[in-house]
Amino acid sequence: MTIAWNLFTPWSALAGGVLIGVAAAMFVLLNGRIAGISGVLGGLLRPAAGDVAWRIAFVAGLVATPLLWLLFADRPQPTIDAGWGALVAAGLLVGIGTRYGSGCTSGHGVCGLSRLSPRSLVATLAFMGAGFVTVYLLRHVLGA
Amino acid sequence: MNVFTSLLAGLVFGIGLIVSGMADPAKVLGFLDLAGAWDPSLAFVMAGAILVGVLAFYVAGRRARTFLGGELKLPTARQIDRRLVLGSLTFGVGWGLAGFCPGPALVALGLGETKALVFVAAMLVGMGLFEGLERRLAR
Numbered sequence: 001m002t003i004a005w006n007l008f009t010p011w012s013a014l015a016g017g018v019l020i021g022v023a024a025a026m027f028v029l030l031n032g033r034i035a036g037i038s039g040v041l042g043g044l045l046r047p048a049a050g051d052v053a054w055r056i057a058f059v060a061g062l063v064a065t066p067l068l069w070l071l072f073a074d075r076p077q078p079t080i081d082a083g084w085g086a087l088v089a090a091g092l093l094v095g096i097g098t099r100y101g102s103g104c105t106s107g108h109g110v111c112g113l114s115r116l117s118p119r120s121l122v123a124t125l126a127f128m129g130a131g132f133v134t135v136y137l138l139r140h141v142l143g144a
Numbered sequence: 145m146n147v148f149t150s151l152l153a154g155l156v157f158g159i160g161l162i163v164s165g166m167a168d169p170a171k172v173l174g175f176l177d178l179a180g181a182w183d184p185s186l187a188f189v190m191a192g193a194i195l196v197g198v199l200a201f202y203v204a205g206r207r208a209r210t211f212l213g214g215e216l217k218l219p220t221a222r223q224i225d226r227r228l229v230l231g232s233l234t235f236g237v238g239w240g241l242a243g244f245c246p247g248p249a250l251v252a253l254g255l256g257e258t259k260a261l262v263f264v265a266a267m268l269v270g271m272g273l274f275e276g277l278e279r280r281l282a283r
Contacts, residue, residue, distance in 0.1 A: 013165060017164055019164075082241065091269070105246075108232070110190070119223070122228060
């Protein structure tokens with residue numbers, strides 16, 4: 001294993017992580033829910049009375065983040081190397097998988113592990129493992 | 145439930161995703177590429193989030209209601225079953241394919257990235273397909 005020291009950003013990673021933790025804390029302590037993004041979003045496809053506005057507000061907050069960000073800082077420049085076909089396949093897999101497995105990086109990875117949930121630990125190991133294997137196959141076997 | 149605190153939590157979450165680098169798929173894939181030039185940053189994102197999360201959920205676990213007086217609803221499922229594992233494996237493959245998980249994709253969508261729009265649209269279709277199947281199986 002070679003560590004990419006030139007790309008390694010421990011402090012901003014830690015600071016961003018703390019902010020994500022603060023958001024999850026606000027969500028559970030003020031709204032009484034798990035800040036699981038796939039769950040919040042997926043629940044909108046099964047709308048129930050009184051269960052819609054808070055979901056839309058949370059998703060809107062995420063989508064509107066760049067607007068707030070651009071008032072104070074430079075535009076972040078994400079690099080999205082995946083091609084169109086891969087993006088569609090990835091989106092479908094993420095959509096189906098997160099709903100079938102009841103959570104994603106936020107619900108299982110952040111909130112579940114913070115709750116010391118064995119279920120979320122298994123889920124996190126499964127999606128991280130699958131992510132590692134997928135990138136390995138794509139980059140080092142198929143050479144994409 | 146409070147719509148304002150929900151919006152605020154979404155914004156703080158999104159800023160955390162940008163600051164941490166998670167809103168950049170290349171950075172995420174750098175973490176998932178163990179055999180290449182590995183960027184361990186994402187482990188620090190998880191560590192920072194869980195550090196705060198453990199405290200928050202410890203407090204939440206001892207309360208029946210939120211600080212605003214609302215219902216506090218924590219997950220009750222405990223079984224580790226095929227759904228959980230197969231679903232998470234499927235999600236992981238999609239995550240590794242493009243470097244997007246749901247939150248960062250929504251933030252990148254807000255940045256106006258066309259590729260994020262395509263990913264989010266496909267993700268919503270995937271979620272819809274799942275809902276449809278669930279309803280059919282439940283019948």
